[in-house]
Amino acid sequence: MKSGRFIMDRVLVSLTFVCVIIAIIPLASILYFVSIRGISAMNLDFFTKLPPTPLQTSGGGMGDAIQGTLLLVSLAACIGIPFGIFTGVYVSEYGHNFFGRTVRFLGDVLVGNPSIVVGVLALVLVVFPLHGYNLAAGVFALAVIMIPVISIATAEALKLVPNSIREASVALGVRRWRTVLLVVANAKSAVATGVLLAIARVMGETAPLLLTVGTSYLWFSGLREPIASLPWYIFSWSTQPYAYWQELAWGAAFILIVMIMGINIAVRIVTRGKRISA
Amino acid sequence: MLSEEIKTAHEIYRDDEAQKHMSAGAKLDVRQLSAFYAKKQALYDIDLPIRANQVTAMIGPSGCGKSTLIRCMNRMHELIPDAKVTGQILLDGSDIYGPSLDPVEVRRRIGMVFQKPNPFPNMSIIDNVVAGLRLKGIRNKSTLEDVAKKSLQRVNLWEEVKDDLKKSGAGISGGQQQRLCIARAIAIEPEVLLMDEPCSALDPIATGKIEELIAELKTQYTVVIVTHNMQQASRVADYTAFMYLGKLVEYDKTDTIFENPREQLTERYVTGKFG
Numbered sequence: 001m002k003s004g005r006f007i008m009d010r011v012l013v014s015l016t017f018v019c020v021i022i023a024i025i026p027l028a029s030i031l032y033f034v035s036i037r038g039i040s041a042m043n044l045d046f047f048t049k050l051p052p053t054p055l056q057t058s059g060g061g062m063g064d065a066i067q068g069t070l071l072l073v074s075l076a077a078c079i080g081i082p083f084g085i086f087t088g089v090y091v092s093e094y095g096h097n098f099f100g101r102t103v104r105f106l107g108d109v110l111v112g113n114p115s116i117v118v119g120v121l122a123l124v125l126v127v128f129p130l131h132g133y134n135l136a137a138g139v140f141a142l143a144v145i146m147i148p149v150i151s152i153a154t155a156e157a158l159k160l161v162p163n164s165i166r167e168a169s170v171a172l173g174v175r176r177w178r179t180v181l182l183v184v185a186n187a188k189s190a191v192a193t194g195v196l197l198a199i200a201r202v203m204g205e206t207a208p209l210l211l212t213v214g215t216s217y218l219w220f221s222g223l224r225e226p227i228a229s230l231p232w233y234i235f236s237w238s239t240q241p242y243a244y245w246q247e248l249a250w251g252a253a254f255i256l257i258v259m260i261m262g263i264n265i266a267v268r269i270v271t272r273g274k275r276i277s278a
Numbered sequence: 279m280l281s282e283e284i285k286t287a288h289e290i291y292r293d294d295e296a297q298k299h300m301s302a303g304a305k306l307d308v309r310q311l312s313a314f315y316a317k318k319q320a321l322y323d324i325d326l327p328i329r330a331n332q333v334t335a336m337i338g339p340s341g342c343g344k345s346t347l348i349r350c351m352n353r354m355h356e357l358i359p360d361a362k363v364t365g366q367i368l369l370d371g372s373d374i375y376g377p378s379l380d381p382v383e384v385r386r387r388i389g390m391v392f393q394k395p396n397p398f399p400n401m402s403i404i405d406n407v408v409a410g411l412r413l414k415g416i417r418n419k420s421t422l423e424d425v426a427k428k429s430l431q432r433v434n435l436w437e438e439v440k441d442d443l444k445k446s447g448a449g450i451s452g453g454q455q456q457r458l459c460i461a462r463a464i465a466i467e468p469e470v471l472l473m474d475e476p477c478s479a480l481d482p483i484a485t486g487k488i489e490e491l492i493a494e495l496k497t498q499y500t501v502v503i504v505t506h507n508m509q510q511a512s513r514v515a516d517y518t519a520f521m522y523l524g525k526l527v528e529y530d531k532t533d534t535i536f537e538n539p540r541e542q543l544t545e546r547y548v549t550g551k552f553g
Contacts, residue, residue, distance in 0.1 A: 096359050162396075164392065164394060164396035165396065165398060165399075167354065167357075167392060167396065168392065168396040168397075168398065168459070168462075169398075169409075169413070170354065170357065170385065171352060171354060171385055171389065171390040171392075171463075172385065172386075172389070172409060172410035172413065172462065172463070172466060173382050173383065173384075173385040173386030173387075173410065173414070173466060174382075174409075174410065174413040174414070175382055175413075178413050182398065182413070185400055186398070186399065186400050
């Protein structure tokens with residue numbers, strides 16, 4: 001006769017296992033169907049050609065959307081990374097005051113901010129003044145979404161650096177800003193992780209793009225012009241009644257997932273075997 | 279209450295010619311120093327002249343303020359939010375809290391070794407030793423290598439690590455790490471070396487090595503060491519200061535403190551009756 005505690009233990013362990021399986025089903029099925037249907041859309045044209053007309057049943061591609069997404073994300077990163085890292089450094093290393101705590105609190109609020117709201121902000125601040133959808137507005141929106149994510153990740157990473165490191169540096173007669181650089185160097189893989197995860201997050205953002213970049217069916221033609229993007233094509237083409245466009249939308253979803261997964265794998269590589277020691 | 283028996287050193291020496299005599303040859307002269315954590319006062323009017331090229335130990339029970347005092351001596355105390363210091367500490371006659379001295383410059387002249395060995399974990403052994411110089415802007419490779427070798431030899435660590443100089447400073451034993459931290463502190467050629475319980479995280483053999491090293495270092499540096507270990511104070515120190523509840527109870531030659539103290543409180547502490 002097994003004891004009650006033993007049975008309870010087995011029941012709860014089984015329950016956790018069942019919950020894991022149930023939670024994995026949607027994730028696994030997304031990966032499965034997107035891969036199956038997306039891979040069949042892959043060919044050289046998909047990456048290099050502009051979109052086909054609705055009535056075409058072959059040819060054409062999403063070169064413009066791939067270019068657009070990479071441009072949007074890399075330009076947004078150019079703004080979001082420095083602002084995010086400097087804000088995080090301030091909050092962790094200098095912000096032991098009311099202002100610093102307020103910034104930290106706002107960061108926490110903004111991380112959970114619905115991205116469509118940021119889209120509206122960009123619509124009012126950038127789209128309206130420039131009289132139309134444009135790449136700059138999308139870059140602005142994605143950068144605004146990135147900044148709190150990166151700054152909180154940076155602040156948390158720096159807080160994990162033991163204070164003894166700061167004391168050791170200061171006691172050597174090292175200037176404050178050099179001490180801060182040393183602390184950042186000690187946390188660089190954690191900071192890099194935060195940056196990569198923020199990039200992965202904005203890469204799939206759709207709502208703010210709907211309100212900012214429009215779409216073009218053309219290659220990049222300037223910061224003040226509309227530009228295509230992968231999330232936009234997925235949103236728009238998956239609801240069109242043309243089978244070939246739907247197929248290309250599957251392809252776009254596949255490419256987007258592969259890019260985001262690639263970033264997550266990069267995170268694993270960056271942080272592999274690394275831990276900040278005391 | 280024991281605290282009522284305590285007079286500050288200042289009170290003891292107030293009308294005493296000995297006070298002037300003691301201050302005369304001081305490398306580091308603590309005068310009327312009080313320290314606070316926010317509203318809480320941790321040190322009360324400390325007067326403590328520390329002699330050049332001697333080892334001065336500070337002893338006392340936990341919470342007596344000895345670590346606070348040593349951290350005031352290179353302006354580390356003020357880094358704690360809301361911490362405050364009043365009074366003076368004269369380094370060769372000029373006040374380290376005065377407007378003419380930059381705290382960064384003070385910390386270059388008064389080095390510090392901490393309770394727990396704290397080498398920079400992302401740096402190799404050799405980079406740890408020259409970290410102070412490099413962060414000060416010295417880039418010349420052969421200069422840095424020379425200083426690293428000399429400093430490691432000075433702390434008797436060279437022979438143990440000379441083949442592993444590129445390995446992480448965090449990968450050696452605790453005792454070796456602490457000697458590495460001492461090497462790092464002396465690489466910038468300070469005049470005074472402060473040690474805040476440098477052996478408390480170490481085993482007896484590593485402790486013995488550090489104590490030998492302290493005796494060697496005093497030929498070149500003025501050493502101040504905080505310890506909660508009275509035997510250690512009696513082994514390494516030329517002068518000993520006994521502190522209790524934020525006040526300096528007695529300060530004299532180590533022999534006098536341990537064998538013939540003038541305060542009853544000191545005698546009761548060094549004979550193990552409390553603390």
